[in-house]
Amino acid sequence: MHSNTTHLQLLVNMTLTSWATQNKYLNNLLDTYSEEQFSKEVAPGKNTGNYLVGHLVAVNDAMLPLLGFGSKHYPEMENVYLKNPDKSGMAKTSIPELKEQLKQINAALDKHFNSLTVEEWFEPHTAVSSEDFAREPHRNKLNVVISRTNHMANHIGQLLLLK
Amino acid sequence: MHSNTTHLQLLVNMTLTSWATQNKYLNNLLDTYSEEQFSKEVAPGKNTGNYLVGHLVAVNDAMLPLLGFGSKHYPEMENVYLKNPDKSGMAKTSIPELKEQLKQINAALDKHFNSLTVEEWFEPHTAVSSEDFAREPHRNKLNVVISRTNHMANHIGQLLLLK
Numbered sequence: 001m002h003s004n005t006t007h008l009q010l011l012v013n014m015t016l017t018s019w020a021t022q023n024k025y026l027n028n029l030l031d032t033y034s035e036e037q038f039s040k041e042v043a044p045g046k047n048t049g050n051y052l053v054g055h056l057v058a059v060n061d062a063m064l065p066l067l068g069f070g071s072k073h074y075p076e077m078e079n080v081y082l083k084n085p086d087k088s089g090m091a092k093t094s095i096p097e098l099k100e101q102l103k104q105i106n107a108a109l110d111k112h113f114n115s116l117t118v119e120e121w122f123e124p125h126t127a128v129s130s131e132d133f134a135r136e137p138h139r140n141k142l143n144v145v146i147s148r149t150n151h152m153a154n155h156i157g158q159l160l161l162l163k
Numbered sequence: 164m165h166s167n168t169t170h171l172q173l174l175v176n177m178t179l180t181s182w183a184t185q186n187k188y189l190n191n192l193l194d195t196y197s198e199e200q201f202s203k204e205v206a207p208g209k210n211t212g213n214y215l216v217g218h219l220v221a222v223n224d225a226m227l228p229l230l231g232f233g234s235k236h237y238p239e240m241e242n243v244y245l246k247n248p249d250k251s252g253m254a255k256t257s258i259p260e261l262k263e264q265l266k267q268i269n270a271a272l273d274k275h276f277n278s279l280t281v282e283e284w285f286e287p288h289t290a291v292s293s294e295d296f297a298r299e300p301h302r303n304k305l306n307v308v309i310s311r312t313n314h315m316a317n318h319i320g321q322l323l324l325l326k
Contacts, residue, residue, distance in 0.1 A: 004167050004168045004171045004281075005167045007171055007281070007282075007285050008167045008170055008171045008174065010285070010300060010301060011171065011174050011175070011178070011285075011305065012174070013301065014301050014305070014306055014309060015174070015178070015309070017301070018309050018310070018313060021313075022313060042206060042324065043205060043206035043207075043324040044206075044207070046324055118167075118170070119170075122170050122173070122174075137173060138173060138176065138177050138180070142174065142177070143177055146177060146178070146181050147181070149313060150181060150184075150185060150312060150313065150316040151316075153313040153314075153316035153317045153320070154316045154317065154319055154320035154323075155320055156317055156320070157316070157317035157318055157319070157320030157321045158320045158321060158323075158324065160317075160321075161205065161206040161209055161321065161324075
């Protein structure tokens, strides 16, 4: 029989491991594709590999301010890869650069993740008001990690189709 | 400042909500497709919608014995939708039947999910030895839910391409 404190630490770790596992899965997958494969649509008329990777860069980058970890590293990504669709005609970032960006952002996230105490994970993220948070305590930092892990898994499923 | 007990209950609920959210997302998505759409491949040469739904039925069904909730409801699904690939030539289950199976399995899972205490979620799942579990306490029932949620999100990403 473990104490609630031990279980709480364990479950926080399980949640962070789930994020790390999807990231590792993504990075391993990205390493198997050629630049040409990334330029292809995952299915006819759907997003390209390039767009999906840039989209994940933009979403992960936005986690930094959302979790109170500082500013985005690549704020220019939002316009091309989040606010606009793949077929916007806007210039895309090259795959080697996207992979480097992903590496930098994930290293910054990991550094902060490792410095947070269990208590701090249950603090509100920066996009929720204190009034809302009082009613909805699940809108905490750890829940951002849970939802972004599912989001990443969703797009990994699509990127797998480039094989 | 919340106690660790409150946070533990909250995080268990967040984890179960994450599972429920993906399930709801999947069910809503399945309701938007015609039978003909389900018969199509999500990308050229890849799995059909039918196979992916049957695969999720088989995986969710296997959660029942894995979590100690009893036997599978549809044990015959494993051979066609887990052990063998889409192009096996084996007869597939119809989409209305697959949707009904998914509904039955998820109702059974929900019933058990709601009856478990926080402490019980940290008990080992049925495929880990007590020796391994002593060293690896993360191999508990709740971790099965976390990994199956990510697995479902991965395939939802693919099913979205049938749109």
